Amino acid sequence: MKIGISTCLLGIQCRYDGQHSKDKFVYDELSKHFEFRSFCPEGQIYPTPREAIRQVRINGELIIRTTNTKKDVTKEIVDVSKSLVDSISEDELCGYILKSKSPTCGMARVKIYPDGEGQSENVGVGVFAKELMEKFPLLPIEEEGRLSDPWLKENFLMQVFAYKDIFEFMKTQPTFGELVDFHTSYKYLIYSKSHKSYKELGQIVANHEKKTLEEVLALYKQRFLEAIALKGRTSNTYNVLMHIFGYFKKYITKDEKEEILTSLEEFKQHIIPLVAVIKIIKIYVKRFNIEYLERQKFLTPYPKEMALRSKVEAFK
Incomplete structure (x- = not known):
């Protein structure tokens, strides 16, 4: 049985800071029952380590940009997310586990920042997660944090x-x-x-x-x-x-x-x-x-x- 998963949860160092987010339950327990197919939208187009990205709302429009140089990378992130989701067939995976709070993989409560001063809001959805849930609305999907x-x-x-x-x-x-x-x-x-x-x-x-x-x-x-x-x-x-x-x-x-x-x-x-x-x-x-x-x-x-x-x- 194949299950999709955010790559960093497997202990692979693909995060922006060169680290991973290895999840004990996923790695130690679920690996006994499932074959993993891993996805990392950001890692597909940027090296590790790299500048972090975040979701930012500017004049009502939501964009993805880097944290330091403020570069707009919305198109790149959206394109790679769509491409990865399109590569999945309806019956290939029997479930998916996403990295919580990620601007690409978080299924809920992703931070959206204002352009300038002000507090962020935990109301966003990761770009890749959004594409995945829209294409496969009935695919079992959860975040690693919620599985506790x-x-x-x-x-x-x-x-x-x-x-x-x-x-x-x-x-x-x-x-x-x-x-x-x-x-x-x-x-x-x-x-x-x-x-x-x-x-x-x-x-x-x-x-x-x-x-x-x-x-x-x-x-x-x-x-x-x-x-x-x-x-x-x-x-x-x-x-x-x-x-x-x-x-x-x-x-x-x-x-x-x-x-x-x-x-x-x-x-x-x-x-x-x-x-x-x-x-x-x-x-x-x-x-x-x-x-x-x-x-x-x-x-x-x-x-x-x-x-x-x-x-x-x-x-x-």
Whole structure:
């Protein structure tokens, strides 16, 4: 699986000051699961070290210029950013991690300076990041700094793996029956994102309007990508867990029911992490050989070694 990344986050000395911004989580953990394709718009056209650049607002117009010589380099930065984004195909990457606060790669809160005296405002978007998000609005994209938040990290990586799945699935030129199977495996993961999306995707698969296979697949792919881009919530996840519990509650003892329901409530109250509940559920899924649940991506959306559900803070 390929994931795009700002070059400096890999420990490569490409920043304007000759340094890097090596990110421990990216370098030590994500490198075990992904192949990186790195991008550095500034490094494509300027040597390292070099004069720093910043976004400046002059008479309402936003330009990019160097900090010391005040040279306007807007065209060069915009051109190289467009060129790099154009070199990426829709299904080449399954996600992207950007360098925060960078005038080229920051996805939000980039400093915009006034022309002269005055305070900067953290309201800008990096030039390359803007091009990337406009061309691929549903590509999973995050900044390295935000991935220190367990909730954002879990949502981002869940989206990355689902994004890869839908593109790989569509490449197989699936039949209606295979679409039903794919959708079935993602039902509860989608439900954990949005009940509205859950119902909408189900209606697309049901195809009551008798659309062609090509139309259904195109619409399903679009709505699926929109759904997985949503952030999961504790309340939705709790509802999914209750639905899953319903599959085997009639087969277990009163004490076992109480144990599971207590665990679900403790998850809802942010006392225990989701992984603790999932482990209990998987025991009963295996015990009663519930094939429908064994297929659910919700229970194993990414490699367990990532341990993304092991923190209470991973859900809000």
